[in-house]
Amino acid sequence: MVVLTTPSIDHFPIVDNSFIDPSLFNDVPIIDLSEPDSINLIVKACEEFGFFKVINHDVPMEFISKLESEANKFFSSPLSEKLKAGPAEPFGYGNKQIGPNGDIGWVEHILVPTNSEFNYQKFASISSLNPDNIRAAVNDYVTEVKKMACEVLEMLAEGLKIHQRNVFSKLLMDEKSDSVFRVNHYASCSEIDEFNGNNVIGFGEHTDPQIISILRSNNTSGLQILLKNGHWISVPPDPISFFINVGDSLQVMTNGRFKSVKHRVLTNSVKSRLSMIYFGGPPLNEKIAPLPSLLEGKDSLYKEFTWLEYKKSAYKSKLADNRLVMFEKMANS
Numbered sequence: 429m430v431v432l433t434t435p436s437i438d439h440f441p442i443v444d445n446s447f448i449d450p451s452l453f454n455d456v457p458i459i460d461l462s463e464p465d466s467i468n469l470i471v472k473a474c475e476e477f478g479f480f481k482v483i484n485h486d487v488p489m490e491f492i493s494k495l496e497s498e499a500n501k502f503f504s505s506p507l508s509e510k511l512k513a514g515p516a517e518p519f520g521y522g523n524k525q526i527g528p529n530g531d532i533g534w535v536e537h538i539l540v541p542t543n544s545e546f547n548y549q550k551f552a553s554i555s556s557l558n559p560d561n562i563r564a565a566v567n568d569y570v571t572e573v574k575k576m577a578c579e580v581l582e583m584l585a586e587g588l589k590i591h592q593r594n595v596f597s598k599l600l601m602d603e604k605s606d607s608v609f610r611v612n613h614y615a616s617c618s619e620i621d622e623f624n625g626n627n628v629i630g631f632g633e634h635t636d637p638q639i640i641s642i643l644r645s646n647n648t649s650g651l652q653i654l655l656k657n658g659h660w661i662s663v664p665p666d667p668i669s670f671f672i673n674v675g676d677s678l679q680v681m682t683n684g685r686f687k688s689v690k691h692r693v694l695t696n697s698v699k700s701r702l703s704m705i706y707f708g709g710p711p712l713n714e715k716i717a718p719l720p721s722l723l724e725g726k727d728s729l730y731k732e733f734t735w736l737e738y739k740k741s742a743y744k745s746k747l748a749d750n751r752l753v754m755f756e757k758m759a760n761s
């Protein structure tokens with residue numbers, strides 16, 4: 429018999445959060461998508477932070493709320509029902525386990541592919557939910573968010589003076605694009621004294637593998653990003669905006685000009701956090717390498733690899749690992 433045990437609270441990693449300077453909260457760049465001038469700001473944000481917040485986007489609030497309500501119904505269901513929507517690998521419901529290599533966090537999640545087939549009947553065990561409604565809510569939301577992701581990627585291509593405006597966005601538009609969608613639920617975690625500066629880690633520090641990640645959360649804080657100077661800053665939540673980060677693949681395609689930002693999520697002692705993230709990735713057979721027009725005589729920092737090769741090695745890594753080191757070129761090689 430397989431006994432599923434949930435690791436006890438003292439097995440969860442904790443960070444001392446007391447040194448974070450609140451004056452840094454306002455540093456996160458804000459990009460107004462309705463402003464044509466934002467192209468330069470967005471390039472700068474990807475170089476400096478690998479992260480920015482987007483306002484005045486066209487994603488209808490109605491789609492966001494619909495999905496949020498389906499997700500809340502799912503996560504408030506009995507654990508025994510949710511577990512029937514597992515295991516998490518490769519897709520489905522996961523609880524506390526992150527990835528296949530022993531990482532844990534104070535989080536439960538749903539992960540689904542956005543282009544390949546996924547059988548939403550996996551959610552039929554949830555008495556309060558209709559699998560067809562979840563499928564529709566995910567599809568509506570992802571369609572809109574993907575449109576916005578492509579718009580942002582086209583602005584970036586233009587800002588980088590790349591002739592082919594869709595050089596990045598075409599990878600997400602490809603019917604074989606290996607993009608995934610994840611909903612994370614961080615239950616409030618009162619066991620740890622937050623006021624003494626200690627927080628239980630919901631999702632440990634990591635970079636995202638794909639090209640671009642588009643995150644929307646409810647009004648509960650928790651997300652932090654690592655600045656170039658080695659300091660973590662907290663990102664104040666904003667449920668009507670999106671937060672976007674550069675992934676490892678975009679870092680490589682820009683030969684390191686854009687930074688794949690390290691980020692993590694800390695739990696809140698009173699409120700639960702719900703976040704939904706669209707991870708826009710390339711097709712599996714796509715070759716990932718710096719774009720020739722961005723090299724301008726400089727050496728490529730990376731060996732060429734396919735997205736499949738990257739993924740195979742990523743799924744052997746631990747969450748916090750730097751997954752690009754093995755594709756870096758040695759100096760003079």
Ligand code: GA4
Nearest residue numbers: 526527528529610636637742743745746747
């Ligand atoms: C981090 C970003 C996405 O959530 C994810 C994660 C994936 C998983 O949970 O299965 C990974 C992780 C993420 C990075 C390295 C590998 C893969 C767990 C892990 C140890 C879905 C993704 O694409 O990469």
